[in-house]
Amino acid sequence: MNEASTGRPASGAQQPPPTPPILRRFLGAIDSFTDWTGWLIAFLLVPLMITVVAEVFGRYMMGRSLFWSYDVIYMLYGSLFMLGAAYTLLHKGHIRSDFIYVSLPVRWQGLIDTVAYVGFFFPVMFFLLWYGWDNFQDAVRLNERSIHSAWGPVLYPFRAVIPLAALMLLVQGLSETTKSLHALITGRWP
Amino acid sequence: QDTYRMRIQAAVPSGAMSFEMLERFGERLEIMSNGEFDVRVLPGGAIVPSNQILDSVSDGVLEAGFAWPQFWSGKHPATALFSNTPVWAMAGLDSLTHLSWMYEGGGIDLYHELLQDEIGVNVVSFFVTPSGWQPLGWFNKPIESMADMDGLRYRTPPGLVGEIFDEAGVSTVFIGPQELVPAAERGVVDAAGWINPVEDYPLGFHDIFSHYYLASVHQWTDTGEIVINRDFWDGLPDTHKEMVRTAAMATILETYTKDISRNADMIRRFEEEFGIEVHPTPADINSQLVQAGERVINRHAADSAIYKNIVDSQIEFARKVKPSWGEVLRAYDSLAEDALID
Amino acid sequence: MSEEMLGLALLAGLFVLIIVGFPIAFTLLFVAVIAGYSGIGMRAFNLMITQVERTMEMTTLAAIPLFIFMGLILERAGLMERLFHAFQLLFARVRGSLYLAVLSTSTLFAMATGIVGASVTVIGLMAGRMMEKSGYDVRLSAGAIAAGGTLGILIPPSIMLIVLGPIIGVPVLRLFAAVIFPGLLLAGLFIAYCMIRSFLNPSLGPPLPPEKRAPNVMFIAKEFALGVVPLFVVIAATLGSILAGLATPTEASGMGALGALLLTIAYRKFSFRNFSDSLAQTLKISSMVLFLIAAANYFGAIFSILGTPYLITDWLLDLGLSPMALLIVILCFIFVLGWSLDWAPIVLILVPVVFPVIQELGINPVWFGTLVAVCLQTAWLTPPVALSAYFLKGVMPHWQLKDIYIGMLHFLGLQILGLSLVVIFPQIALWLPSVLFGGR
Ligand code: NA
Ligand code: NA
Numbered sequence: 026m027n028e029a030s031t032g033r034p035a036s037g038a039q040q041p042p043p044t045p046p047i048l049r050r051f052l053g054a055i056d057s058f059t060d061w062t063g064w065l066i067a068f069l070l071v072p073l074m075i076t077v078v079a080e081v082f083g084r085y086m087m088g089r090s091l092f093w094s095y096d097v098i099y100m101l102y103g104s105l106f107m108l109g110a111a112y113t114l115l116h117k118g119h120i121r122s123d124f125i126y127v128s129l130p131v132r133w134q135g136l137i138d139t140v141a142y143v144g145f146f147f148p149v150m151f152f153l154l155w156y157g158w159d160n161f162q163d164a165v166r167l168n169e170r171s172i173h174s175a176w177g178p179v180l181y182p183f184r185a186v187i188p189l190a191a192l193m194l195l196v197q198g199l200s201e202t203t204k205s206l207h208a209l210i211t212g213r214w215p
Numbered sequence: 216q217d218t219y220r221m222r223i224q225a226a227v228p229s230g231a232m233s234f235e236m237l238e239r240f241g242e243r244l245e246i247m248s249n250g251e252f253d254v255r256v257l258p259g260g261a262i263v264p265s266n267q268i269l270d271s272v273s274d275g276v277l278e279a280g281f282a283w284p285q286f287w288s289g290k291h292p293a294t295a296l297f298s299n300t301p302v303w304a305m306a307g308l309d310s311l312t313h314l315s316w317m318y319e320g321g322g323i324d325l326y327h328e329l330l331q332d333e334i335g336v337n338v339v340s341f342f343v344t345p346s347g348w349q350p351l352g353w354f355n356k357p358i359e360s361m362a363d364m365d366g367l368r369y370r371t372p373p374g375l376v377g378e379i380f381d382e383a384g385v386s387t388v389f390i391g392p393q394e395l396v397p398a399a400e401r402g403v404v405d406a407a408g409w410i411n412p413v414e415d416y417p418l419g420f421h422d423i424f425s426h427y428y429l430a431s432v433h434q435w436t437d438t439g440e441i442v443i444n445r446d447f448w449d450g451l452p453d454t455h456k457e458m459v460r461t462a463a464m465a466t467i468l469e470t471y472t473k474d475i476s477r478n479a480d481m482i483r484r485f486e487e488e489f490g491i492e493v494h495p496t497p498a499d500i501n502s503q504l505v506q507a508g509e510r511v512i513n514r515h516a517a518d519s520a521i522y523k524n525i526v527d528s529q530i531e532f533a534r535k536v537k538p539s540w541g542e543v544l545r546a547y548d549s550l551a552e553d554a555l556i557d
Numbered sequence: 558m559s560e561e562m563l564g565l566a567l568l569a570g571l572f573v574l575i576i577v578g579f580p581i582a583f584t585l586l587f588v589a590v591i592a593g594y595s596g597i598g599m600r601a602f603n604l605m606i607t608q609v610e611r612t613m614e615m616t617t618l619a620a621i622p623l624f625i626f627m628g629l630i631l632e633r634a635g636l637m638e639r640l641f642h643a644f645q646l647l648f649a650r651v652r653g654s655l656y657l658a659v660l661s662t663s664t665l666f667a668m669a670t671g672i673v674g675a676s677v678t679v680i681g682l683m684a685g686r687m688m689e690k691s692g693y694d695v696r697l698s699a700g701a702i703a704a705g706g707t708l709g710i711l712i713p714p715s716i717m718l719i720v721l722g723p724i725i726g727v728p729v730l731r732l733f734a735a736v737i738f739p740g741l742l743l744a745g746l747f748i749a750y751c752m753i754r755s756f757l758n759p760s761l762g763p764p765l766p767p768e769k770r771a772p773n774v775m776f777i778a779k780e781f782a783l784g785v786v787p788l789f790v791v792i793a794a795t796l797g798s799i800l801a802g803l804a805t806p807t808e809a810s811g812m813g814a815l816g817a818l819l820l821t822i823a824y825r826k827f828s829f830r831n832f833s834d835s836l837a838q839t840l841k842i843s844s845m846v847l848f849l850i851a852a853a854n855y856f857g858a859i860f861s862i863l864g865t866p867y868l869i870t871d872w873l874l875d876l877g878l879s880p881m882a883l884l885i886v887i888l889c890f891i892f893v894l895g896w897s898l899d900w901a902p903i904v905l906i907l908v909p910v911v912f913p914v915i916q917e918l919g920i921n922p923v924w925f926g927t928l929v930a931v932c933l934q935t936a937w938l939t940p941p942v943a944l945s946a947y948f949l950k951g952v953m954p955h956w957q958l959k960d961i962y963i964g965m966l967h968f969l970g971l972q973i974l975g976l977s978l979v980v981i982f983p984q985i986a987l988w989l990p991s992v993l994f995g996g997r
Contacts, residue, residue: 067836070626070814073619077811081804084368084388092381095616098807103613105622109844118841119580119848120950122941124959126578141579145587152590153609156602160610163270167334172266172289173614174373180289187609222862228723229909255864258724261905262862263604264611274603276862394617394805396729397671397714401802418719419728422994 044215048203052215055200056115062193063112066105073101092176099173104186111193114201135208142202150195157187219451220253223441226265226282229258232413232477233344233439236470237281240343240441243462248455256281272442273336279443281343284326288374290334292515293522295375296529297326297342299349299434301508308533310347310436312540314467317342317438320532325525330442333521337445341463344439344470347478351431351496352408353399353415353424360499361385370395370407371433375511379433383507399423410437412481413474421489429482431496432504560596564865567592568897571856575941582845585852585942593859601859608858612851616807617716621674622843623810627795627817628679629835632686634826636788641687643785646777649770653755653762655693656701657748659684663705664744667712669796670806671719673937674846677706677945681952694761699956700964701751703945704972705744707937710900711930712740714806717900718930724908725922734990735927742985743931743975750971787823791816845951853942857902866894866906874911880918884925887911888932888976895936899944903933924979927986931976938965938972 080094113119126134163169164184170177207215223241227234234256241254263271268280269287285295300313308316316322323342330336358364361383368388371380380387388404399407400423407424408431409415421427441463448456485491516523567588574584586605593601612618631637641658648654659680666676681702688698710717713733722729755762771777795813798804804812821827860866873886894903908929915925937945946961979985 063840064833064837067833067840070622070836070839074623074626074811074814077619077623077808078815081808081812085803098619099614099616102616102619102622105840106844106847107609107613109840110848112837113841113844113848116841118845118951119582120845120947120954120958121578121580122575122958123578124957125576127957129578137578141583145579145583149583149586149590149605152602153605156606157609160606167290170289170292172286172374174377177289177374183613184610186613187606228720229912230723230726255867257861258905258909260720260901262858263607264614267607267611271603271607274600276597276600276604276607394807396719398802398805400714400730400733401800403802403805417723417726417728419722419730422728422730 044207048207048215052200052203055196059111059115059193059197059200063109063115066108066112069101069105069108073098073105076101092174093178095174096171096176096178100183103183107186107190108193110190111197114194114197130212131208131214132212135205135210135212135214138205139202139209142198142205146198147195147202150191150198154188154191154195157184157191161185161188218251218253219248219447219455220255221278221443221447222255222257222262223279223281224257224259224262224268224271224277225280226259226268226286227414228417230417232473233281233346233470234258236344236466236473237441239469240462240466243465244458247458247462252455252458269336269338269442272338272444275444275446277444278447279441281439281441283437283439284340285374287330287334291329291519291521292375293329293333293519293525294326296522296525297322297329298438298440299374299376299436300529301375301379301433301435301504301512308435308529309544310345310438312533312536313436313529314342314345314438315536316529316532320535321528322525325521325528329521329525338442339445339448340440340442341459342438342440343463343466345467346411346437346439346470346474347435348430349411349434349437350408350415351428351433351500352406353420354406354426354428355424357426357492357494358428358500359497361497361503364406364500367405368403370399370404372408376408376433378511379504379508382511383503408433411474412478412485416481416484421485421491425490425492427482427485427491427493428496429493432501432508560863561865561868563592563596564860564863564868567856567860567863567865571897572941581941581947582849582852585849585856589852589856589859592863596859596863604858604862605855608855609851612847612854617672618674618847618850620670620672620807620810621678621846622839623807623814624670624675624679625682625842626835626839627810627814628682629838630814630817630821630832631788632682633831633835634821634824636820636824636826637683638687639780640785640788641684643777643780645687645691645765646771646780649765652759652764653693653752654764655684655688655691656697656751656755656762659688659698659701660705660744660748660751663702663708664712664741665796666706667708667740667744669799669809670709671714671716672806673706673709673945674850674948675810676709677703677948678842678846678952680706681949685949685953685956691765692760692763695956696960696964697751697754697761697967698964699946699949699953699961700966700968701747703949703961703965704747704938704968706948707934707945708740708744710937711736711743711934713737715930717904717933718926720901721904721908721926721930724904725912725926727922727926728994731923731990731994732926732930734993735923735986736930737989738985739927739931739975739979742978743934743972746971746975747968750967787820791820842951846948849944849947853899853944854901856942857898860898861902861906866902867910870907870910874914880920883914883918884920884928885980887915888928888980891929891932892935892939895933896939897942899936899942900933903936904929921983921987923990924983924986928976928979931972931979935969935972938969 076094076097080091083091161184164181169180171180204215223237225234225237237256241256244252244254259265265282266286268282271277272280284298287294326340330338364385369385371377371387377387396418398404482493486493512526516526571588575581590601644658645654662680663676718732719729722732795809799806799809878886891903940962946965949961950958
């Protein structure tokens with residue numbers, strides 16, 4: 026399933042040691058969790074599409090906006106891309122400059138990725154989780170409501186998306202860091 | 216010598232009149248403090264989106280922010296009562312008596328109670344820009360009664376105002392500010408309410424619509440506030456605190472004087488330069504909005520104790536001032552009929 | 558280090574890290590966090606949440622996943638390829654005909670929507686593979702798609718102009734009118750450039766080899782009636798419903814997605830597998846695009862709060878230049894800032910600071926606004942924050958970023974040419990508004 030493994034050259038002529046089974050099981054568990062949840066999250070597009078279409082029909086059939094559509098549209102769209110970020114990470118969808126990176130040996134790629142995950146990714150996602158969680162709790166405490174429409178739905182489920190997305194990214198980040206370390210140490214992607 | 220850097224992010228673009236008022240507010244502080252205040256006014260969206268200003272000031276991301284209390288109505292619906300309150304049948308505060316209620320009738324204290332205790336943000340608030348009445352808005356054909364609003368897709372602001380139009384049975388469409396101009400240009404909406412003549416001009420509604428309906432009771436006043444981070448405020452010496460209070464009072468007066476004069480100029484420009492037909496909002500619409508407003512307000516008051524406290528305080532104040540102030544308005548209105556100008 | 562200088566260090570750090578090959582969205586977030594923390598402490602994290610939330614609430618961006626889904630579902634069903642193939646049959650002898658197709662579609666997209674992400678990804682999906690298969694030059698193809706997509710932010714409707722109008726006190730519709738000709742001029746320059754270069758060097762955009770051409774006109778007519786017309790109706794209905802005022806762009810994207818789905822059912826190309834694969838692919842691409850936009854928003858907000866633009870602007874204004882010289886210096890400055898920032902912080906922070914001076918010098922605000930808009934359009938094409946290139950890379954992963962950059966460089970040159978033309982001939986911008994709205 027991991028399409029990233031294609032295009033990455035196997036190192037050296039000598040037979041490399043196989044990836045330890047426990048490591049493989051660890052990576053497999055995380056990756057399939059992200060794959061499976063990502064597949065579910067992708068289906069958020071269907072209600073998004075239906076809501077948008079219903080709004081147009083509502084306006085022309087009944088002559089007025091659906092009271093709920095505006096809020097539902099941004100909530101679905103915002104949840105879609107944030108919760109999909111971990112899935113995108115797994116499938117190497119977050120793009121990078123390739124002019125130096127792709128021509129480097131695998132160990133160097135592993136080094137860059139290890140530095141990126143340990144030095145950049147984890148600290149940022151940790152704070153996204155922490156402050157996102159605080160923000161979510163504020164919304165719960167106040168029973169905060171949307172001011173974008175007269176409907177004014179409660180916001181806490183939507184506010185839960187940021188910490189949830191950060192958590193999912195952290196989990197997938199564990200798997201990606203392990204893969205990078207593996208590349209750094211063995212010169213081969215698992 | 217200490218300097219106090221104060222970043223004020225506004226909820227309006229830098230071309231707006233209230234932005235100019237804020238810059239004047241900042242200049243006053245800098246001059247009065249002999250340069251110890253260093254004020255920078257930032258336009259809407261520069262650092263945070265408008266609906267996040269309160270949180271960002273409370274967190275200390277910004278030292279201060281400018282917006283209208285109804286922007287926080289998602290945190291508590293009662294905030295709207297301090298700014299864009301409708302004229303509802305029982306109380307009938309106009310924009311000046313509403314301001315009087317805030318200063319003399321305990322409104323400001325109630326507002327701080329709401330912000331600090333109920334919502335729990337770490338800010339102090341100063342009212343600065345009581346921009347007066349708001350138009351019903353822009354239309355493509357004349358309307359005479361609520362019945363003519365039937366089947367028109369009318370864009371309203373969200374929040375309390377949207378609720379009132381909804382309650383009155385208007386086919387409201389809510390389209391965000393970024394999509395509104397193209398939507399109006401291409402006829403996705405048939406009519407639109409925005410802010411007031413001076414602030415409507417830059418968006419170019421007069422290039423799209425041909426009729427403009429003035430003061431409507433869905434919103435009789437709209438008082439902007441500066442919220443200041445409380446730690447920043449507590450760190451100011453008493454002299455500087457007094458400068459802020461004084462500059463705020465001066466801004467209130469300047470907003471009043473400029474608002475009346477500039478909106479009048481702009482309405483004349485709409486008529487003479489762009490051929491817009493300007494009308495008063497039909498009495499039938501106003502009376503139905505008053506009744507709808509009352510129903511909406513009562514519904515909220517039944518849900519929340521502090522909402523009810525605030526409404527009761529406004530009603531009590533209105534009962535006190537209405538006999539004398541109302542008499543002044545009536546007398547003035549009848550005088551105007553015979554006035555020298557036409 | 559003063560906070561303003563910290564902002565400059567922020568830009569320098571960004572360049573290095575992105576070139577090394579760290580994932581761009583995370584690099585943007587990280588560099589902003591570091592500079593933000595040094596400048597405003599822990600509050601930088603509050604600001605991060607605020608900016609992510611802000612991006613999540615931008616309803617106009619909901620069009621991006623829906624348009625991407627529309628493109629993917631049509632592509633999976635092979636319908637897109639049929640459309641471009643039919644077009645190629647029609648112009649079999651013309652060198653570079655697909656450039657014409659891509660850039661015209663981009664212009665049409667630009668007239669319907671106000672965002673860049675949708676156009677680049679959808680046209681990349683629809684035409685990228687076809688261009689590759691037909692032996693088109695990767696660099697020029699990538700440049701045409703990426704640069705064509707940026708027309709969306711210039712040609713009305715445009716969110717950027719809606720934000721800019723009130724700042725410079727020009728009614729938005731006049732600004733819309735002013736950029737129409739500069740926008741079409743750029744589209745024309747792009748098309749002319751591609752067509753001339755392919756004409757001179759057919760390997761850039763080879764004509765259809767004789768054995769693949771249609772045997773007769775009837776064949777083309779049939780191919781058009783069966784393969785093209787229905788699809789064309791869906792796309793035309795989507796973009797047309799916006800132009801006709803039936804729907805906002807966000808709404809039209811939803812209608813287009815549904816229309817595409819119905820069309821694949823009508824062609825009996827629908828399968829659940831294709832459907833769920835398209836959904837997963839949509840998730841991956843839109844998550845990349847929007848996460849990048851969120852990161853760029855945060856980066857811009859940190860840059861703004863540090864006050865760096867004020868430092869540089871004050872310095873610029875103190876130079877005491879003549880009006881024309883100052884105008885050109887300001888445009889150069891906007892261009893350079895656009896390398897690392899997207900349009901929002903520039904329009905919101907820089908323009909208000911320089912505008913009083915522009916006014917004092919008696920420079921026409923409509924003209925100034927147009928120049929700023931054309932200049933800012935380049936921000937999407939200049940590295941390290943060349944969002945247009947990244948969007949394209951997201952849908953055409955095997956295209957090297959280097960090739961995309963080099964391709965875009967040609968169009969950047971055309972853009973500067975177009976900008977110079979509007980500087981030299983202000984009437985390109987000022988004529989239409991004066992005809993539509995009178996002399997003022
Ligand atoms: Na556009
Ligand atoms: Na750029």
